[in-house]
Amino acid sequence: MNNEDIIIAEATPPGAAAISVIRLSGTNCIEAADRLFSGKVKLSAVPSHTLHYGRIVGRNAQTIDDVLASVFREPNSYTGEDSVEISTHGNPLVTATVINEFLQMDIRIAEPGEFTKRAFLNGRIDLAQAEAVIELINSRSEAAVRGSRNQLDGLLSQKIGELRQQLINAVSLVELELDFAEEDLEFIDNSAVIELITGIKKEISALLATYRFGRVFREGVNVALVGLPNVGKSSVLNHILKERRAIVSPIPGTTRDIIREDVTIDGVLYRLYDTAGIRNTEDLIEKEGVERSRKAVRDADLVLFINETAHPFDEYLYLELQEFTSEERIVKVINKSDLPGKVGDQPGSIRVSALTGEGFEQLFDLMKERAYGGENYTEKSILVSSIRHKSLLEKANIALENAKDSAKQQMSGEFISVDIRHAINSLGEIIGTVTTDDILNNIFSKFCIGK
Numbered sequence: 001m002n003n004e005d006i007i008i009a010e011a012t013p014p015g016a017a018a019i020s021v022i023r024l025s026g027t028n029c030i031e032a033a034d035r036l037f038s039g040k041v042k043l044s045a046v047p048s049h050t051l052h053y054g055r056i057v058g059r060n061a062q063t064i065d066d067v068l069a070s071v072f073r074e075p076n077s078y079t080g081e082d083s084v085e086i087s088t089h090g091n092p093l094v095t096a097t098v099i100n101e102f103l104q105m106d107i108r109i110a111e112p113g114e115f116t117k118r119a120f121l122n123g124r125i126d127l128a129q130a131e132a133v134i135e136l137i138n139s140r141s142e143a144a145v146r147g148s149r150n151q152l153d154g155l156l157s158q159k160i161g162e163l164r165q166q167l168i169n170a171v172s173l174v175e176l177e178l179d180f181a182e183e184d185l186e187f188i189d190n191s192a193v194i195e196l197i198t199g200i201k202k203e204i205s206a207l208l209a210t211y212r213f214g215r216v217f218r219e220g221v222n223v224a225l226v227g228l229p230n231v232g233k234s235s236v237l238n239h240i241l242k243e244r245r246a247i248v249s250p251i252p253g254t255t256r257d258i259i260r261e262d263v264t265i266d267g268v269l270y271r272l273y274d275t276a277g278i279r280n281t282e283d284l285i286e287k288e289g290v291e292r293s294r295k296a297v298r299d300a301d302l303v304l305f306i307n308e309t310a311h312p313f314d315e316y317l318y319l320e321l322q323e324f325t326s327e328e329r330i331v332k333v334i335n336k337s338d339l340p341g342k343v344g345d346q347p348g349s350i351r352v353s354a355l356t357g358e359g360f361e362q363l364f365d366l367m368k369e370r371a372y373g374g375e376n377y378t379e380k381s382i383l384v385s386s387i388r389h390k391s392l393l394e395k396a397n398i399a400l401e402n403a404k405d406s407a408k409q410q411m412s413g414e415f416i417s418v419d420i421r422h423a424i425n426s427l428g429e430i431i432g433t434v435t436t437d438d439i440l441n442n443i444f445s446k447f448c449i450g451k
């Protein structure tokens with residue numbers, strides 16, 4: 001199914017690079033490319049999925065660049081349409097000139113995500129897979145890459161498709177029965193409907209349960225390192241990063257501004273925020289630092305509340321932190337375990353030494369446990385990581401609950417079928433069997449141009 005408009009965009013990021021790729025898609029785009037491409041062959045005469053060396057020659061007969069052009073014919077291209085990819089030298093002036101030459105023809109710049117949108121509209125991928133494309137591009141951790149890769153491979157879509165199909169089968173039996181109401185025929189009895197719905201609800205709930213997990217994998221975990229001055233927050237940060245990133249000194253009140261660094265532990269991204277030690281102070285700059293520490297606690301998914309062995313555990317600050325975050329987000333850490341202590345027994349705390357490195361493995365285990373339950377992520381795990389998918393699954397679950405209630409109360413099949421149909425629609429919205437322009441615009445506007 002070819003699209004009338006030909007679209008063009010740079011598929012690689014702007015700037016100096018070894019090569020840049022310009023992408024064209026739409027009916028007759030191969031002929032359009034031929035008007036500028038000068039090589040041994042005409043691109044319109046070559047087979048699909050082949051690569052050709054030539055020159056791009058502009059209107060004034062000047063060579064703009066020598067290039068490689070790849071030709072893809074419908075329906076086996078990314079978009080499902082005829083497409084050409086032109087690799088030029090990676091100079092933004094070169095790509096801009098080439099694109100400008102094409103814009104003189106009946107060709108326009110692609111909208112954000114328009115290539116992928118066409119892939120969806122032409123049935124190359126479903127909606128959840130299209131969303132996985134943008135997730136994959138934006139993934140900042142290995143776990144996120146694997147998660148979006150699975151979604152792109154269609155694991156989530158397949159699961160949703162199966163559940164939806166089972167509901168379609170059930171609803172058709174319920175509705176068939178309505179058609180034959182006069183004859184008093186029974187195609188499916190209420191208890192079978194209830195059993196089926198219960199099974200599907202269970203599967204939907206299992207998918208929903210992966211959301212926290214999925215979100216963590218996709219977005220990473222914000223971790224604030226907080227505590228009194230001088231307990232070793234910056235030293236802990238430096239130890240985790242294996243570099244002397246933050247200034248460490250024996251003078252309390254060393255850190256003022258928040259220092260943010262990323263680290264990946266077992267494939268998951270943690271954004272660490274080293275903060276100013278929290279205390280009452282008259283120093284205006286330090287005061288501002290302390291305010292920022294409190295804000296960091298508020299924004300954190302996890303708070304490493306750092307104490308030191310040589311001082312009693314700070315119960316007062318522990319309570320204060322709970323004004324800004326919930327208790328289960330706080331991990332009690334006792335640093336300087338290499339020194340003799342007064343800290344006393346602290347249930348659930350982890351002892352570490354930023355000096356010797358002791359205890360960090362246990363600390364990482366606890367962070368994993370708190371951030372995502374420490375579950376093991378397998379290659380085949382299906383994760384729900386998008387808020388859109390989550391809310392549609394929840395909607396489907398509510399509709400199924402209503403259908404189940406109607407069935408239990410022996411209500412007429414119409415009541416059961418209307419709710420099952422709601423659930424079918426919600427599941428369909430995930431994979432794009434049911435869509436509106438609003439849904440599509442919302443999804444594809446998040447893409448970059450050229451994808």
Ligand SMILES: Nc1nc2c(ncn2[C@@H]2O[C@H](COP(=O)(O)OP(=O)(O)OP(=O)(O)O)[C@@H](O)[C@H]2O)c(=O)[nH]1
Nearest residue numbers: 229230231232233234235249253254255277354355
């Ligand atoms: N013995 C020992 N000393 C440590 C350890 N961690 C930090 N220190 C020392 O404790 C002092 C304070 O360390 P920092 O990392 O600057 O402490 P902080 O919590 O960031 O302090 P502020 O930024 O002032 O709030 C420094 O002299 C560090 O060398 C540790 O595990 N063992």
Ligand SMILES: [Mg+2]
Nearest residue numbers: 233234254255
């Ligand atoms: Mg510090």
